[in-house]
Amino acid sequence: MNQDEPQPVFQSFDPCAELLVSERNLPHWFQPGAAIFVTFRTADSMPAEVVQRWQRELEDWLRIRDLPIGLAQSTVSRHLMTHDRMMEQLAPNQRSEFQKRSDQLFHRSLDACHGACVLRDPEIAKIVGETLLFHRGTKYELDRLVVMPNHVHAIVQFDPESNLSVVSQSWMRYSARQINQALGTSGPFWQPEPFDHIIRSPEQFRYLQQYIFDNPAKANLRPGEFLYWERTNSNPPE
Template sequence: MSRDETSPVFRSLDPQADLEITERNLPHWFQIGAAMFITFRTGDSLPKEVLLRWQRELEHWLKANELPLDLAVSTAVRKSKDHHALLETLSDAQRREFKKLSDRFFHRSLNECHGKCLLRRPELAELVGNALLFYNDEKYDLDRFVVMPNHVHAMVQFRAGATLEVVSQSWMRYSARQIRAVTGDSGVFWQPEPFDHIIRSPEKFEYLQRYIFDNPRKANLRQGEFLYWQRPM
């Protein structure tokens, strides 16, 4: 089927275009017109025992490579003021390997479904899906997303005038307010800071499309325990 002329064209990072870089606990790279992979999770999705297991796994790798063990705590548990200095002790290849190891543990742990996993309930997952779709084709263009029991993955490309605040304000804050109205809970629903990165190549774009599509199967979820949406072709 041919692409509709009005359908958005998703692009990877343009090294020549303006790039906005901000940082809290996590680095955030943002570029208008570049596709992004975004993950946000419920506040109870990685309990203390999981974070400590993450720390130990990173420590094992750092020890084997004779690198500072403090980097494990700073990555998995609580970011230290020396985090960047610790990263600088790694070579470029070591930094890539360390990040791959850390990301793999992070996503594997999310799929283990720790916490209450309230988004397994279809009516709550639908509230999140509606929040993501509310400004679709206006402030941003969604390629696809999946609402898992305790986290969300989305591929999105922002339009001129939009910022990453859409994720924390429109997606997370709005959906949390609606979910609390249904459940009666008053505590924090989402972990405050999402994980995001700009997609750097067409090959990575296709890989992440498959990742989002396959995520429910890899987490052994049945139909009705997740919400998947993708842009019509």
């Protein structure tokens, strides 16, 4: 980006503005013009034994606090209709702590680099990076991104005419086709449903910026084993 170009303004969640909620296996909260932290991962990044270990650790956390054990399975699978009802049994601070614990276990599992980890190859990672950057400045703005061996993190803010479907229909579908072609493979490359989180404050924006920046070092990756990009003069929203 040219230093003389006007810098995009990133906004955090506005509780008074319209909020769009959709759900497949995961809930997706979207607000036009609000920055979102997005994670998507390769189809082989979470083997069954890893998911089971994640669930057991959540069950232990819940059991110690005499909270509904079923929350562990519903959090991991996101298929149980009773998930929201069980979450309502937790006090607000317990819900926050449980979600934080679950997120930590999920990201720790990703950073352990399970699966083939083909994104470690710089040429394959470049396909993903170029895909995400292609519509920057037209359909959305990107603050930063990192392509890890088996997953991707990005902070993105969509234009009012665009929405989260760009992630699955453009980023994931297009890059999967290009990667399969480069590898001579076929079939699903990404886990179908991405994770997304509306950024709720400038403090959280700064935290997630630092998280993306630090992710390769925390996963003990060497230069050339990941791809990192950030916009110039990257600052949190006011």
